[in-house]
Amino acid sequence: MDSLLFSDICRHHVSAIPMLDSDQSKHKKHGLVLDNNFGFARKPDRRGLTISRVASPLQPAIVPSPDKETVDPDKNHVAWTSVRQERWEGELVVQGEIPLWLKGTYLRNGPGLWHIEDYNFRHLFDGYATLVKLHFENGRLIAGHRQVESEAYKAAKKNRKICFREFSEVPEYENFMSYVGDLAKLFSGASLTDNANTGVVKLGDGRVVCLTETQKGSLVIDPDSLDTLGRFEYSDSLGGLIHSAHPIVTDAEFLTLLPDLVKPGYMVVRMEPGTNERKVIGRVACRGGPAPGWVHSFPVTEHYVVVPEMPLRYCAQNLLRAEPTPLYKFEWHPQSKAFLHVMCKASGKLVASVEVPLFVTFHFINAYEEEDEDGRVTSIVADCCEHNADTTILDKLRLQNLRSFNGKDVLPDARVGRFKIPLDGSPYGKLEAALNPDEHGRGMDMCSINPAFLGKKYRYAYACGAQRPCHFPNTLTKLDFVEKRAKNWYDEGTVPSEPFFVARPGATEEDDGVVISLISEKNGGGYALVLDGSTFQEIARAKLPYGLPYGLHGCWVPKK
Numbered sequence: 027m028d029s030l031l032f033s034d035i036c037r038h039h040v041s042a043i044p045m046l047d048s049d050q051s052k053h054k055k056h057g058l059v060l061d062n063n064f065g066f067a068r069k070p071d072r073r074g075l076t077i078s079r080v081a082s083p084l085q086p087a088i089v090p091s092p093d094k095e096t097v098d099p100d101k102n103h104v105a106w107t108s109v110r111q112e113r114w115e116g117e118l119v120v121q122g123e124i125p126l127w128l129k130g131t132y133l134r135n136g137p138g139l140w141h142i143e144d145y146n147f148r149h150l151f152d153g154y155a156t157l158v159k160l161h162f163e164n165g166r167l168i169a170g171h172r173q174v175e176s177e178a179y180k181a182a183k184k185n186r187k188i189c190f191r192e193f194s195e196v197p198e199y200e201n202f203m204s205y206v207g208d209l210a211k212l213f214s215g216a217s218l219t220d221n222a223n224t225g226v227v228k229l230g231d232g233r234v235v236c237l238t239e240t241q242k243g244s245l246v247i248d249p250d251s252l253d254t255l256g257r258f259e260y261s262d263s264l265g266g267l268i269h270s271a272h273p274i275v276t277d278a279e280f281l282t283l284l285p286d287l288v289k290p291g292y293m294v295v296r297m298e299p300g301t302n303e304r305k306v307i308g309r310v311a312c313r314g315g316p317a318p319g320w321v322h323s324f325p326v327t328e329h330y331v332v333v334p335e336m337p338l339r340y341c342a343q344n345l346l347r348a349e350p351t352p353l354y355k356f357e358w359h360p361q362s363k364a365f366l367h368v369m370c371k372a373s374g375k376l377v378a379s380v381e382v383p384l385f386v387t388f389h390f391i392n393a394y395e396e397e398d399e400d401g402r403v404t405s406i407v408a409d410c411c412e413h414n415a416d417t418t419i420l421d422k423l424r425l426q427n428l429r430s431f432n433g434k435d436v437l438p439d440a441r442v443g444r445f446k447i448p449l450d451g452s453p454y455g456k457l458e459a460a461l462n463p464d465e466h467g468r469g470m471d472m473c474s475i476n477p478a479f480l481g482k483k484y485r486y487a488y489a490c491g492a493q494r495p496c497h498f499p500n501t502l503t504k505l506d507f508v509e510k511r512a513k514n515w516y517d518e519g520t521v522p523s524e525p526f527f528v529a530r531p532g533a534t535e536e537d538d539g540v541v542i543s544l545i546s547e548k549n550g551g552g553y554a555l556v557l558d559g560s561t562f563q564e565i566a567r568a569k570l571p572y573g574l575p576y577g578l579h580g581c582w583v584p585k586k
């Protein structure tokens with residue numbers, strides 16, 4: 027493929043337009059399958075970006091010549107630009123060598139489409155879900171991407187406007203009565219989005235589900251075709267509208283937290299493979315604040331579930347607002363304090379509830395139990411990507427901020443926050459950095475571990491760190507908690523997504539495997555990257571026909 031020509035087109039920021047005929051013939055020559063049926067016409071947006079129009083699918087579009095602004099790589103980085111086509115699939119040319127043992131599909135989900143018509147969404151988390159797949163087999167790599175067909179996405183496409191409440195966007199109201207009507211629908215959940223744009227998990231029974239913070243946004247997909255198969259209906263009557271976007275999923279169970287906004291607390295629930303029924307393990311009442319803290323994720327050990335109560339709390343008033351506040355649906359309540367609660371998985375009993383220093387995290391990394399000489403569990407260690415108790419990261423993820431990097435170092439510092447929770451009845455837990463944050467450039471988020479070490483004492487984690495100056499995490503980093511060192515991978519101008527660890531079958535060492543990431547380049551290109559899990563050196567990369575937008579979380583579906 028003539029990648030220069032291809033990325034040239036990308037640099038013109040022609041999002042959501044069909045391929046020109048000449049491009050299609052190029053693709054046919056390389057055996058690629060294209061389907062450009064976005065149907066979203068695009069007028070100049072508020073930022074004065076490129077104009078493109080769609081006459082009808084597969085017809086030539088008008089591509090204006092680039093002006094200075096359109097080719098500015100920082101303004102129009104492909105990471106923050108809507109995906110170009112609704113779907114694509116093709117084989118990639120691999121540079122280097124993909125290990126022959128790597129057989130299966132890496133799936134990555136994330137918000138990849140941030141406009142409808144000429145209306146541009148505000149926040150990274152608002153975008154309609156784009157699923158990406160990398161299928162590895164016999165050293166070869168088939169890639170593809172596809173929009174997730176949520177009701178929210180289909181309605182937006184059909185009606186050419188936002189129809190459901192997204193992370194920060196709400197539908198436009200024609201009059202006051204329609205606003206009141208929508209509020210009523212908020213309480214029933216009818217107006218909430220099902221845009222499953224956060225993660226994707228493989229359940230123990232093989233079903234693959236895309237997820238977000240709304241329970242209705244649990245959508246079953248086909249990991250090969252990336253088809254949306256339908257809603258994952260929870261058959262229990264637990265109710266509630268929201269849940270943690272990061273359940274703990276193993277071959278044996280699915281664990282998640284259901285925050286209770288009315289009687290502030292959290293329900294800890296478990297679902298068995300092959301069922302759609304969540305069963306209650308126990309309930310934790312909040313100790314502070316008017317509402318539960320945001321639970322984007324939570325950690326588990328072998329015997330316990332750790333329920334975090336962050337002082338960044340859900341906020342009923344902000345939920346009702348049409349215009350986003352700086353903290354969106356949340357509010358910072360430092361006086362309400364921060365707590366970690368520990369629940370026994372088997373009995374549902376609370377074995378500890380400690381006050382901890384204030385913290386802000388999206389992502390817990392892992393947790394494990396510490397024992398005394400007699401094998402009694404004395405404490406729990408829980409690690410997270412911690413933003414130094416500073417909520418500004420939420421606002422830094424506004425698209426306007428992501429699209430306006432000017433060389434200034436504006437990414438707020440983050441660290442691996444290590445909590446120590448005593449189980450001897452002491453009222454306080456500790457929070458310290460697990461290693462010097464300078465090891466990873468004081469950037470820290472989007473983590474993964476070897477899943478065999480879930481809930482167990484572990485040594486390594488993989489995450490995104492920072493090479494400063496930057497405005498977003500821009501390195502892949504391997505953390506070694508024993509040596510307290512990090513190894514960093516960096517490619518100037520790129521935005522790498524969550525490094526995802528896949529263990530080599532039969533491995534005995536924790537870091538024996540590969541780390542997969544999708545990289546968005548500043549010239550509009552992109553590539554799939556495979557690093558060695560142990561040395562953290564590149565072993566293979568494969569250029570995509572065009573760069574993909576930034577994505578969030580992934581999973582591995584091994585070949586049967």
Ligand SMILES: CC1=C[C@H](O/C=C(C)\C=C\C2=C(C)CCCC2(C)C)OC1=O
Nearest residue numbers: 151192193219223224238239240268355
């Ligand atoms: C990523 C990512 C997506 C995500 O949130 C998406 C939505 C739609 C969340 C909406 C809501 C809240 C954040 C608070 C409670 C109400 C509700 C509207 C469901 O979060 C992410 O991190």
Ligand SMILES: CC(/C=C/C=O)=C\C=C\O
Nearest residue numbers: 388419440470471499578
């Ligand atoms: C992209 C991100 C959080 C994603 C939540 O799912 C954080 C990046 C900043 O450090």
Ligand SMILES: [Fe+2]
Nearest residue numbers: 322388389579
């Ligand atoms: Fe997340």
